[in-house]
Amino acid sequence: MNAELPDQVAGDRRPLSVAIIDDHPIATESLAGRFAGAGFSVLAPAPSLEALDPAATPDVVVCDLHLPGLSGAAAVAELRGRGLRVLATSGVATSDEVLDAIAAGAAGFVDKTVLAQQFIAAATAVAAGGHHVSARLAGFLLEDASRRRLARDEIDDDERNLLRGLAQGDTLDELCAEWGLTSAAAHRHLLRIFDAARRRRRLHRPSPREAEVMVLVGCRGLSHKEAARAMNVKVSVVADYLRAVRVKYLASHPDAPVTIPPSTAATLWARELGFG
Amino acid sequence: MTGMVGIMGPPQDVVVRTEQRMARMVGYARAACATFVLVPLFGWDQLRHPWIAVVVVVAAAAEAGWFSWSAWHSTSRLADRLVLADVAFCVALMLVGSRAAEPGERNRIMTELVPFSLVAPAGVGFALGIGVAGVVMVAALMAAWSLAVLPDVTLKLGSDLLGFALWYAVALLIARELRALSDATAAAQEDAAAAWRLFVEQEREAESLRHREITHREIHDYLLPIVDHVAAGGTPSAALVREARRGAQRARRIIMDPRGMDPRVLTDDTSGSGPGEPPASSGSDVVPAGADRGAGPGESQASREDGETGLEAMMSAVVDMFADEGLPLVPFVAVRGEPPEAVREALVAATREALRNVMRHAGPVDEVSLFVEGDAEEVLVVVRDRGVGFDPATVRRGGGLAGSYPAISRHGGRVEVTARPGGGVKVTLRWPAPPAGVPGGAP
Structure with missing residues (x-):
């Protein structure tokens, strides 16, 4: 399966392979060098998702969230569709962008600015089927959990405390050692945390069809009828989507006036989310 | 007249919904007034042809049911053909139904056909509005009742005919008031939507201007000097x-x-x-x-x-x-x-x-x-x-x-x-x- 295997003299342990998708050569080069230095086999750097060999099966893909072409959560979803494990990274992603990437199936997130050491630990964990929660991601997850509570299967106090510890800058290993937690138990907690984060996103973010209506009506200024024709649905369905968007918008924007018309909510939210 | 929904934006919604509600009002009246035709059955012994009175009850119930159902499910303004059918039915009902009584008794025992038929000019007023077609229909109803009671012409016939004319006139006035109200609401909604659009647009412009200023300043003050320094081989x-x-x-x-x-x-x-x-x-x-x-x-x-x-x-x-x-x-x-x-x-x-x-x-x-x-x-x-x-x-x-x-x-x-x-x-x-x-x- 892995062509580089014979080069490795260090016994029977196959080196982990990593693919890096990033359109900034400066970032890619230094990161690739560090991964290689840590014993990874590094695939040819891809400046975009389209440039990644579709037949490649790296153990982990480090994917920047701002790419030319397919980008962000859509890029993560595409990689997950190919059965690949994804570690998302970015220097500038907002909380929503990062959480969308998690919802799309990324198993972790690291800031692009961190030293190679954390990158390598994160990629190793993700390649092994685990998760990596950086301090920033832990903060995003905590804030998301307190702002948008789930009606059922919400993360429990142990999991909240785990996130609090991670947000305080402790590593998962340090927390396990401090609390006498086995790594299997920590893994289970992280699985539940990621699952809850995904469900939270599904409930509180616009669905793909709602997003389409937001772009058509909110960004391009189409009338209901024009939008209905573009989407090949009835006018009343467009109105229903807009009302659903308004409900979700009000839920995540407690300061917004409750009298806000659905199309205005769609416009404001679409702009905030960078649609269109 | 039909198919208005398709071309309407959201503010016009209220206009269409008002027409729906007006159609339902006529439907309610039609259903309620159908009960009047039961009354002659209580004078069974005085009827010349009681079976005609029974036919009147059955036919009126069926027609009123059909009319109310259609009006309730109306997607916009009350349909012309529905009203036309109602007028035709009432004309027939008065001409035929009145025969159930002796010629001199029609104006008394079968007078309940009038309150049933009075709903028809109200429907004409809502659906057709003022115009020749509406006046002709109301005239037909008046003529039908005049013929129905023919030998027995009394002062009561005058008040019956006035009833047909007044229901038509009052329906015209009510329809005008309701339509003015819905138009005003739609206009207010449109104004509010336009104000929101303007607000959003202004916000967007102000924000993008501010964003540009900040970006400009930050690049100039914090990034450019460093990049220049590196570019110059510093x-x-x-x-x-x-x-x-x-x-x-x-x-x-x-x-x-x-x-x-x-x-x-x-x-x-x-x-x-x-x-x-x-x-x-x-x-x-x-x-x-x-x-x-x-x-x-x-x-x-x-x-x-x-x-x-x-x-x-x-x-x-x-x-x-x-x-x-x-x-x-x-x-x-x-x-x-x-x-x-x-x-x-x-x-x-x-x-x-x-x-x-x-x-x-x-x-x-x-x-x-x-x-x-x-x-x-x-x-x-x-x-x-x-x-x-x-x-x-x-x-x-x-x-x-x-x-x-x-x-x-x-x-x-x-x-x-x-x-x-x-x-x-x-x-x-x-x-x-x-x-x-x-x-x-x-x-």
Whole structure:
């Protein structure tokens, strides 16, 4: 399966392979060098998702969230569709962008600015089927959990405390050692945390069809009828989507006036989310 | 007349819905007035052809049911053909139904056909409005009743005919009022929508203008000098690296949250152009960060209490300030209630001191986490770096860090500093102090 295997003299342990998708050569080069230095086999750097060999099966893909072409959560979803494990990274992603990437199936997130050491630990964990929660991601997850509570299967106090510890800058290993937690138990907690984060996103973010209506009506200024024709649905369905968007918008924007018309909510939210 | 829904935008919705409701009103009247035709059955013995009265009841019930059902399910204005069919039915009902009684008795026993038929001109008024077609239909109804009672013409016939004319006239007036109301509502909704669109557009323009100004200023002041320096082959120095870090942090903040960038005047001396020393002054006497936002010293301004001197706002200002100086902060700030003001100020001052110490002593760090969580009863602040750390055995803990830490203890809190050489430093501020015996480096 892995062509580089014979080069490795260090016994029977196959080196982990990593693919890096990033359109900034400066970032890619230094990161690739560090991964290689840590014993990874590094695939040819891809400046975009389209440039990644579709037949490649790296153990982990480090994917920047701002790419030319397919980008962000859509890029993560595409990689997950190919059965690949994804570690998302970015220097500038907002909380929503990062959480969308998690919802799309990324198993972790690291800031692009961190030293190679954390990158390598994160990629190793993700390649092994685990998760990596950086301090920033832990903060995003905590804030998301307190702002948008789930009606059922919400993360429990142990999991909240785990996130609090991670947000305080402790590593998962340090927390396990401090609390006498086995790594299997920590893994289970992280699985539940990621699952809850995904469900939270599904409930509180616009669905793909709602997003389409937001772009058509909110960004391009189409009338209901024009939008209905573009989407090949009835006018009343467009109105229903807009009302659903308004409900979700009000839920995540407690300061917004409750009298806000659905199309205005769609416009404001679409702009905030960078649609269109 | 039908198919109006398709071309309507949302404000026109109210117009269509009003027409639907008007159609239903006629449907209600039609259903209610159908009960009148039962009355002649109680005069069974006086009827010449009782079976005709039975046919009248059955036919009227069927017609009224069909009419009401159609009107209820109307998607817009009451349909012309529905009204036409109703008028034709009433004409037939009066001509045929009246035959159930003796010629001299029709005006008495079978007079209940009139209240049933009076609904027809109301439907004509709602559906057709004023016009020749409407007048012709009403005339047909009047003629039909006149013929039905023919030999027995009395003053009562006059009031019956007036009834047909008045129901038509009153329906015209009611329809006009309701339509004026729905048009006015639609116009108001359209105005409101237009005002919202304008508001959104203006907001967008103002924001993009502000964004452009901020971006322009930040690039000019913080990024361009560094890039120029490197492009000109300038030698990398500690000062350049520091400036580059600061530029990177500021650029990152513009990209991530331009709205969070208020034009601010930094009180620290680093806002100058030269890559000078990071501010080396001890954090203890620095102006509270909240004051940077122009609110003034603030504690007397009760109305601004929460916004400007709330713990979350104060901590956010600290985050902004250190991020501007290039510290790679990963902040988490969640405050759900306000501890006493003196405690807030002591916590913020101690947090600034901890972060200042990271800048001065930790060496190059790629991530510093600041965790703030609390409410009115308790607050936890953790500042954690992975820098060079220090050896607790050789450095007196808390000693070299004099200044604002003791203030935390004075207000009933506790400061813990844990460090290892090479393992970074973790400063934990707790208020109030946890009970003795809680794990974690006791002072």
